[in-house]
Amino acid sequence: MRWCATERGHLVTPVRILIADDHEVVRQGVRAVLEGQAGWVVCGEASSGREAVAKAIDLRPDIVVLDVSMPELNGLEATRQIRRAVSAKVLVLSVHDSDQIVAEVLDAGAHGYVLKADAGRTLVEAVRNLLAGEDFFTQRVHGVTDRQTSIHRVTPDRRAPGRLTPREREVLQLLSEGKSNKEIGVVLGMTTKTAETHRAHIMAKLEFHSMSDLVRYAIRNRIIEP
Numbered sequence: 001m002r003w004c005a006t007e008r009g010h011l012v013t014p015v016r017i018l019i020a021d022d023h024e025v026v027r028q029g030v031r032a033v034l035e036g037q038a039g040w041v042v043c044g045e046a047s048s049g050r051e052a053v054a055k056a057i058d059l060r061p062d063i064v065v066l067d068v069s070m071p072e073l074n075g076l077e078a079t080r081q082i083r084r085a086v087s088a089k090v091l092v093l094s095v096h097d098s099d100q101i102v103a104e105v106l107d108a109g110a111h112g113y114v115l116k117a118d119a120g121r122t123l124v125e126a127v128r129n130l131l132a133g134e135d136f137f138t139q140r141v142h143g144v145t146d147r148q149t150s151i152h153r154v155t156p157d158r159r160a161p162g163r164l165t166p167r168e169r170e171v172l173q174l175l176s177e178g179k180s181n182k183e184i185g186v187v188l189g190m191t192t193k194t195a196e197t198h199r200a201h202i203m204a205k206l207e208f209h210s211m212s213d214l215v216r217y218a219i220r221n222r223i224i225e226p
Contacts, residue, residue: 015041015063016043016061017042017061017063018046018059018064019034019045020045020051020052020064029119030123040127049072049078052064052078053081061086063090064082066093067092067093068096069225074173075092075108079109079110083108083110089130090111090112092105092110094114095115097115112136114136114137114138118138163205171195172214173224174188175199175211176215176219176224
């Protein structure tokens with residue numbers, strides 16, 4: 001186990017942080033801010049939601065800082081999978097100033113939400129809150145003070161992603177990103193035929209008949225970015 005020395009010379013276990021964002025410049029900026037704190041180390045970086053889940057399981061960080069919009073697996077789905085697999089606290093970064101998105105982030109199991117525009121001055125405070133067992137939400141997001149209240153504030157779409165299974169949500173994102181059934185099979189470790197079956201189930205559940213409908217739905221529900 002690695003140890004870090006405090007200003008007084010005491011050895012303490014370092015706080016291990018995983019950063020996940022598909023933009024390298026953002027990861028570098030977040031790393032610089034976090035590693036400026038004594039005893040905090042960035043133990044890994046990921047450029048997609050799927051890589052973030054894999055590295056969270058492998059590295060077992062204390063904190064995962066991840067973007068809500070990432071390729072292959074968006075931040076909400078990545079958060080759900082990380083929370084099921086490890087005990088790390090999840091802090092979500094986003095460019096969106098929206099109570100509804102915050103509620104969705106909470107529903108996914110995240111412990112905090114920071115706007116990227118505010119990260120320079122609030123990121124350290126947010127991580128400290130999570131380490132102390134407290135949630136943190138950027139001050140620009142109004143009205144989100146209670147976890148359950150915020151979750152139920154979201155008006156469900158009759159075709160909300162919750163109607164899909166976790167695997168179908170993964171397939172949906174990959175389809176919306178333009179991947180073929182064969183490519184989806186490779187990414188998810190399934191046969192092309194199984195990927196085709198998932199696609200058919202998704203289209204039936206959402207009552208869609210074209211890929212353009214599926215892509216519009218994915219954008220509307222922030223599964224992918226336009």
